[in-house]
Amino acid sequence: MITAEQKPIEEIRHMIMPYKKILLLGCGSCVAECAAGGEKETAMLASALRMAAKMNREDTLIQEKNLDRQCVRDFIVQLDGIIHLYDAVLSLGCGAGVQAVAEIFPEVPVIPALNTEFLGQTKDQGLWLENCLGCGDCVLYYFGGVCPLARCSKQLMNGPCGGSRDGRCEVDPETPCAWQLIIENLTRTGGLERLESVFPPKDWSRKQGRGPRKIVREDQQR
Amino acid sequence: MNQESRLKSILEKGIFAVTAECGPPRGADPDAVLKKAGMLREKADSVNVTDNQTAIVRMSSLAACAILKQAGVDPVLQMVVRDRNRIALQSDILGASSLGIRNVLCLSGDHQSFGNQPKALGVFDLDSMQFLQAVRAMRDSGLILGGEALTKPPRLFIGAAANPFADPMDFRVTRLAKKISAGAEFIQTQCIYNMDRFRKWLQLARNRGLTERVYILGGVTPLKSAAMARYMKDRVAGMDVPQTIIKRMEGVPKERQREEGIRICVETIAELRELAGVKGVHVMAIEWEEAVGEILDRAGLLPRPSLD
Numbered sequence: 001m002i003t004a005e006q007k008p009i010e011e012i013r014h015m016i017m018p019y020k021k022i023l024l025l026g027c028g029s030c031v032a033e034c035a036a037g038g039e040k041e042t043a044m045l046a047s048a049l050r051m052a053a054k055m056n057r058e059d060t061l062i063q064e065k066n067l068d069r070q071c072v073r074d075f076i077v078q079l080d081g082i083i084h085l086y087d088a089v090l091s092l093g094c095g096a097g098v099q100a101v102a103e104i105f106p107e108v109p110v111i112p113a114l115n116t117e118f119l120g121q122t123k124d125q126g127l128w129l130e131n132c133l134g135c136g137d138c139v140l141y142y143f144g145g146v147c148p149l150a151r152c153s154k155q156l157m158n159g160p161c162g163g164s165r166d167g168r169c170e171v172d173p174e175t176p177c178a179w180q181l182i183i184e185n186l187t188r189t190g191g192l193e194r195l196e197s198v199f200p201p202k203d204w205s206r207k208q209g210r211g212p213r214k215i216v217r218e219d220q221q222r
Numbered sequence: 223m224n225q226e227s228r229l230k231s232i233l234e235k236g237i238f239a240v241t242a243e244c245g246p247p248r249g250a251d252p253d254a255v256l257k258k259a260g261m262l263r264e265k266a267d268s269v270n271v272t273d274n275q276t277a278i279v280r281m282s283s284l285a286a287c288a289i290l291k292q293a294g295v296d297p298v299l300q301m302v303v304r305d306r307n308r309i310a311l312q313s314d315i316l317g318a319s320s321l322g323i324r325n326v327l328c329l330s331g332d333h334q335s336f337g338n339q340p341k342a343l344g345v346f347d348l349d350s351m352q353f354l355q356a357v358r359a360m361r362d363s364g365l366i367l368g369g370e371a372l373t374k375p376p377r378l379f380i381g382a383a384a385n386p387f388a389d390p391m392d393f394r395v396t397r398l399a400k401k402i403s404a405g406a407e408f409i410q411t412q413c414i415y416n417m418d419r420f421r422k423w424l425q426l427a428r429n430r431g432l433t434e435r436v437y438i439l440g441g442v443t444p445l446k447s448a449a450m451a452r453y454m455k456d457r458v459a460g461m462d463v464p465q466t467i468i469k470r471m472e473g474v475p476k477e478r479q480r481e482e483g484i485r486i487c488v489e490t491i492a493e494l495r496e497l498a499g500v501k502g503v504h505v506m507a508i509e510w511e512e513a514v515g516e517i518l519d520r521a522g523l524l525p526r527p528s529l530d
Contacts, residue, residue, distance in 0.1 A: 154304070154330050154344070158351035158400060160393070161330050162385030162412055163459035170459035171333045183393055196396065198404050201308065201352045201367060 001030040001121075002094045003128045004037060004114040009048060012090065015111045016049070019087035020059065024049075024113070025079075025101065026066035027093040034128050036114050037092030039066045045092065045113060070097030076104050083108050119150075136206030136213065142194055144185030149202070151178035157199040227324035227379040228296035229268035231529050232502075233408065233437045238495055239502030240523050241298060241410065241439060242266035242514050244290065246281035255286045259293040261511045265518050267526055268325060270298040270410070270504070274305065277337025284314055288321045298381065299323050302331025307347035308356065312366050315357055319376030327381040327410065328354045332459070351404045354382055358405025382406035384438075386423035387416060387462035395426040402436045409436050410504040413443040413454075414490055416462045424499050433499030440494040443506045444513055445483035448472040484517055491521040 006012075016022055024046045032038025046064045053060040065082065069075045070093030079101070083089065088109045091098045095116040102110040118130035133150045139157075140147055149155050153171040160179030163170025167180040186192040207213075232239045242262045247254035262269050269290060273283040287297035299318050301311065318326065330350045334342045348356065357380055359365050364375040382401040386394060398409065414420045420440070427433055445451045448471035455463035467486065474482045487505075494500045503523075507513045518524050 153333055153335075154349070155346040156330065156349040156351075158349050158397075158404075160388065160390070160397075161460075162383065162388045163333075164389050165460070166389060171335055177389075180390060183390055195393075196400070198351050198355055198400055201348050201356075204347065 001033050001119070002096070003034045003117040003120050003130075004031045004094050005117060006036055006041065006045065006092075007113060007115055009052065012045075012111075012113055013049070013052060016060075016088060016090055019109075021061045021086045021088075022049075022063075023083065023086040023089045024062060024064045025070065025089050025091045025093065026064065027070040027091075027097050028066060028068040029070070031092060031094055031097075031114060033122060035126075037094075042066060042092050045090075067093075070094075071100045073100070073104065076101055079105065134207070135202070135204075137203060142199065143182045144189065144191065146178050146181045146185060148178050148182065151181075157202065158195075225322065225324075225377075227268070228529065229298065229325050229408070230379040232267045232527070235529075237527055238523065239268075239437070239439060240266045240518060240526065241268045241270055241502065241504045242511070243270045243272060243504070243506040243508075244286065244511065245272050245275060245509065246283060246286040248278070248280050250281065252289050255281070255289045256293055258511050259290050259295050262514060263293065263295050264526065265515045265524065266505070267502075268296040268298050270300055270327060270506075273300040273302045273329070273331065274337070275300075275332060277304070277332045277334045277339060277342075279337075279339060284318055284321075284323075287318065287323045291322050296325065297323055298325040298327055300327045300329060301353070302329045303346055303348050303350055303353050304331030304334060304344050305342075307345050308367055311348065311353060312356060312360065315360060315376050315378070316372070319378055324377060325379045325381065326357060327383065328357060328406075329383055336459075350382065351400060354380065354401060354404040354406055379407055380405050381408040381410060383412070384409050385412040385460050386414075386420050387412055388460050391423075394423060395430060395432070398427055398436075399430060399432055402432060406436055408501075409438045411438065411441040412460055412462075413441045413506060414494070415467045415486075416464050417490065417493055419462060421497070424497060428499050437501040438499060439502040439504040440490075440497075440500050441504045441506060442487050442490050442494075443508060444487040444510065444517060445471055445479070446510060447476070447479045447483070450483075480513075484513060484520070487517050488520045491517070491523070495521075 024042050026039050026042030027037050042064050046062050050062050067075045083105050090111050090113050092113045098110050098112045119132040119134055120128050120130045123129045131150050148157055152159055153169055164177040167177055169175040169177045244258045271283040271286045274280055283300050287299045290297040328350050334344045356367050361375050364372045384398050451463050451468045451471045454461045491503050505514050
């Protein structure tokens with residue numbers, strides 16, 4: 001999933017300052033799973049902003065709405081006829097959601113309430129970990145199911161570096177050394193011999209070769 | 223201007239090699255490099271120039287190497303993959319060779335979060351292994367990554383680093399083997415304080431025949447104080463300073479700790495010279511270049527032999 005965290009309230013207040021009528025727009029997908037932009041967080045942010053406005057004697061109208069997915073046109077069009085009642089939208093979607101809403105309703109400013117973080121997993125309650133770069137050319141097979149690009153601090157494809165100690169990363173001892181995990185996994189499941197040869201340089205054109213990427217699927221088009 | 227790598231010639235003649243280290247200044251000050259050149263010129267066969275070590279901005283290693291070269295020192299250009307993508311790395315390899323630099327050490331580099339630019343983007347387009355392979359192909363086949371031919375290949379003696387003290391232990395020697403297959407002709411190791419572990423690593427390397435395929439130079443760093451020993455143990459990534467060394471430094475009064483550090487260093491060099499498979503020593507006297515001459519003199523490695 002795409003993970004995100006809410007921006008500091010002061011930064012949000014600074015961005016919405018010029019507007020009187022603001023729609024807080026939550027998203028029921030990834031950002032709900034990571035407790036940053038779901039219905040609950042949207043309600044909490046709305047009441048925090050209302051309270052701040054009241055304390056500062058600001059005459060601001062703050063209302064809420066939630067979409068199941070803010071990054072998909074079919075859901076965004078539910079805002080038709082509603083969005084124009086507001087001076088601005090404060091989106092609790094990820095960066096993709098913010099831009100998708102802004103593109104469909106170009107006359108209304110759409111402001112991000114979240115910092116979009118990474119592609120990751122919910123490891124535990126209240127703990128999300130980055131484990132995918134979205135590089136466009138998955139290499140997990142070769143590395144025992146642990147991505148060295150996303151999870152090694154130096155993106156080593158031929159690790160571990162000299163800073164791996166007791167299975168921890170030198171950059172942050174809270175982080176397991178990805179290469180320790182790769183070696184352990186391949187030792188357990190077989191395939192350690194794959195690490196004997198030098199893994200060739202990554203083809204980054206699959207990630208950023210021609211600027212922003214797109215997927216075109218004619219079989220899916222109407 | 224000498225057109226060959228002195229380091230390569232020394233190693234090929236079977237002479238126990240000595241390399242030292244020069245950290246470039248934190249400013250545009252060529253005199254600081256020349257001063258260190260003066261201290262190291264007659265003492266070491268070749269001098270490594272670090273590449274923004276610990277991710278702190280300094281004069282570029284390429285520029286400092288060029289200054290050393292003009293001052294009559296055989297420089298070893300350290301290059302890290304942290305700050306440059308494959309276009310810049312390959313370009314600097316060509317530039318280095320064109321300036322008469324004849325040795326390169328291919329490294330990953332300390333992570334940017336450790337230095338004075340923690341907001342920097344870490345590039346890591348290639349890793350050190352892939353970089354080694356690229357440099358070797360440039361030199362031997364005259365080809366850059368992707369297969370295009372160079373008008374003139376670079377002339378470089380190619381090296382890599384190894385840390386015998388990092389984990390997982392068993393894989394350390396596999397990684398050394400990979401670096402050799404990737405193109406490393408010489409290896410400079412992390413600072414050796416834990417001689418037992420170094421011996422184990424070397425034994426594993428010998429068992430795989432690796433010491434016959436690459437020149438290994440053992441790394442040493444003289445300790446200035448007990449505080450430095452503790453700092454290196456606790457705070458420097460990949461460093462293994464056993465308690466016995468710390469106790470020994472703590473066991474002498476402060477004003478004699480530098481002497482004790484030098485003594486430990488000289489003893490380590492003596493042990494390294496006895497080990498089959500170790501072909502030289504790499505003295506990294508961090509901001510203490512003036513100690514290098516004394517250490518090498520007491521280790522019986524001076525004067526350096528003439529190659530003429």
